[in-house]
Amino acid sequence: MPQWRQGLTKSLHQTRSMPESRYFQLATVDGSGTPFCRTVVFRGMTDENQLVVISDTRTEKYSQLEKNAQAQVCWYFSKSREQYRFSCLATIITASQDINLVKQHWNKLSDAGKKQFLWGEPGTPRNDGTALQIEGDFDEVPPHFCVILLAIESVDYLNLRGNPQSREWHQKDANGNWVSQALIP
Template identity: 80%
Template sequence: MPQWRQGLTKSLHQTRSMPESRYVQLASVDESGFPHCRTVVFRGLTDNNELVVISDTRSEKYQQLLKRPQAQVCWYFSKTREQYRFTCNATVLTAQQDEALVREQWNKLSDAGKKQFFWGEPGTPRHDSAALQVEGDFKHAPEHFCVILLAIETVDYLYLRGNPQNREWHEKNSEGNWVCQALIP
């Protein structure tokens, strides 16, 4: 297990009682090269060191990552005063590409979380609250529900406690092994 992943596992464990520790900032780039950053919910980490998030294929995020899969994730843990910046390549999967993964992530959602995917198209005008009043059976994910896997390429870790602070750069070497270099913060 890479050193950065051991640290991330520890950070998640130390902040497990803090709901905000599951929120990360995901940045993507549109066709004109303009960056877009938003908060998403961390849903897990695969054995292949991919961060898992969910999304809607009707969203800007989906369109941007489909055309330009390069992304960056910034994750700050306020309790431990740690920051992880992950440079990633995104793979967006619908039920057509990976039915089991999409079903697994859908089934982990609460009914309130599932309901959000039936509100209507993201970013369209909301004329009244009726669009948000959804009833029904949420057993099956809608077609536009998708999973985003963010394959981690590099990790820039910053530990803000103490003086001096500690910073590490993690990347794979030519053999595919993770190596770590201490940096000046």
């Protein structure tokens, strides 16, 4: 297990009682190079060091990652005062590509989580203040539900505790092994 992943596992364990530790910021760019950043929910990590999130194929996030799979993640843990910045390459998995993986993540969602995928197209106008209408069945994966795997290419870790603070850079070498370098914060 890479050194940075051991640290991330420890950070997640130390902050497990803090709901906000499950959220990180995901940055993408549109076709003109304009950056977009949003908060997403951490859904796990694969054995191949990929962060897992879920999404909707009708969102800007999806269309931006389809055109440019490069993404940046920034994850801050306030309790331990640690920041991880991951440079990632995104892979989007739809039900037509891997129904088992997509269904596995759909089934992990609460009914409240599933509702978000069944009440209309994200970003479209909401005409009145009435409750959103649910269209679909909680037992069936909607065709626009997808899983995004963020393959970590490099890690910039910063620990703000202590004086001086500490910073590390982690990346794969030519053989695919993770190497680390201490940096000046």
